Amino acid sequence: MHVLKVSCRVALRVYRKSVVNMSTGLKPRVFISRRIPEEGRAIVASACDVISWEFDDPPPRKEYLNSVKGIDGLLCLLTDKIDAELLDAAGSNLKVVSTMSVGYDHIDLKECAKRHIKVGYTPGILTAATAELTVALLLATSRRLKEGIGAVVNGDWGTWKPMWLCGPGLEGSTVGIVGLGRIGLVVGQCLKPFGVASFLYSGRSKKPEEAKEIGATYVSFDELLARSDFVIACCALTEETRNLFNADAFKKMKNTAILVNTSRGGIVNQDDLITALKSGEIGAAGLDVTTPEPLPTDSPLLKLNNCVVIPHIGSATHKTRAAMAVLAAKNLIAGLNGENLL
Numbered sequence: 001m002h003v004l005k006v007s008c009r010v011a012l013r014v015y016r017k018s019v020v021n022m023s024t025g026l027k028p029r030v031f032i033s034r035r036i037p038e039e040g041r042a043i044v045a046s047a048c049d050v051i052s053w054e055f056d057d058p059p060p061r062k063e064y065l066n067s068v069k070g071i072d073g074l075l076c077l078l079t080d081k082i083d084a085e086l087l088d089a090a091g092s093n094l095k096v097v098s099t100m101s102v103g104y105d106h107i108d109l110k111e112c113a114k115r116h117i118k119v120g121y122t123p124g125i126l127t128a129a130t131a132e133l134t135v136a137l138l139l140a141t142s143r144r145l146k147e148g149i150g151a152v153v154n155g156d157w158g159t160w161k162p163m164w165l166c167g168p169g170l171e172g173s174t175v176g177i178v179g180l181g182r183i184g185l186v187v188g189q190c191l192k193p194f195g196v197a198s199f200l201y202s203g204r205s206k207k208p209e210e211a212k213e214i215g216a217t218y219v220s221f222d223e224l225l226a227r228s229d230f231v232i233a234c235c236a237l238t239e240e241t242r243n244l245f246n247a248d249a250f251k252k253m254k255n256t257a258i259l260v261n262t263s264r265g266g267i268v269n270q271d272d273l274i275t276a277l278k279s280g281e282i283g284a285a286g287l288d289v290t291t292p293e294p295l296p297t298d299s300p301l302l303k304l305n306n307c308v309v310i311p312h313i314g315s316a317t318h319k320t321r322a323a324m325a326v327l328a329a330k331n332l333i334a335g336l337n338g339e340n341l342l
Helices: 038-045 062-067 084-090 109-114 127-144 144-151 182-194 208-214 221-227 246-250 272-279 318-336
Strands: 003-008 010-015 027-030 050-053 075-076 094-101 118-120 174-178 198-201 217-218 229-231 258-261 284-287 308-309
Touching: 027 038, 038 050, 050 062, 062 084, 075 318, 084 109, 084 208, 094 318, 109 118, 118 318, 127 144, 127 182, 127 229, 127 258, 127 308, 127 318, 174 182, 174 221, 182 198, 182 208, 198 208, 198 221, 208 217, 208 284, 221 246, 246 272, 272 284
Parallel strands: 027 050, 027 075, 075 094, 094 118, 174 198, 174 229, 198 217, 229 258, 258 284, 284 308
Antiparallel strands: 003 010, 010 050
């Protein structure tokens, strides 16, 4: 192993521990675009020549384009833009793009299909961790933890006051889940013990088996907005869901309702959300995802007491991130071998 020095005092690491492809006599050459858990890196390094970006932040675009030249496989992250420009830079040897994420809207799937490049992602593994974080964010928002912590830190914690920092509770409430997929279902399961009175869900189609597990009722999106005390966004980002939560949607929600988004920032129109929060059109919002990411420090969202923003950490448990890295690595190897991706 040796380190190649590149511009701006950054470095690429090249691994030479690999298995020879007996059909060609060559080792697959792959690029890992970030520092990932060693469990996944070791799998890739055991079978390939690996060039790896050595930092948590993404490589500059110019460096990225240079690093992918001639590679056979790419292991990328959600923040990497995998478009025609990058695929052109990689060249015709590229066989597989494996992303260490459940989302893949950062990858131009049409371009990959046109070039016969396989694409893999890591669904399922992060379900429990993301559901846990969703519940934590809901509670932090509804029970006004941001304001409470601020009061302690800033010396504003005075005598006990009966009405101070009161917020809505889950017991007896109506919870609406937009997108009753894997994560949405586990969120519902986690919330049941809190004494939620009823669960509603909306989506492209009914899911009777999943709904039965939490006693949820399928309703239209508009009805869900009108009836829910808590609205939880668990849907994928598509052209249909982009800006789904906009001014029109907020007008249909209760003025005490709380929105929680742990899916994708693009499903919420942030300007409309800011207006709704400032005007009291909705009660509060908890966001693990924003547009853009990272959110600029001068964003009005960060100045609102009724908005809790955290930095896209839904899957951030040691166990989950390691499992994601392993699956991404296995997908990469499978793609290089012409096998089906997991």
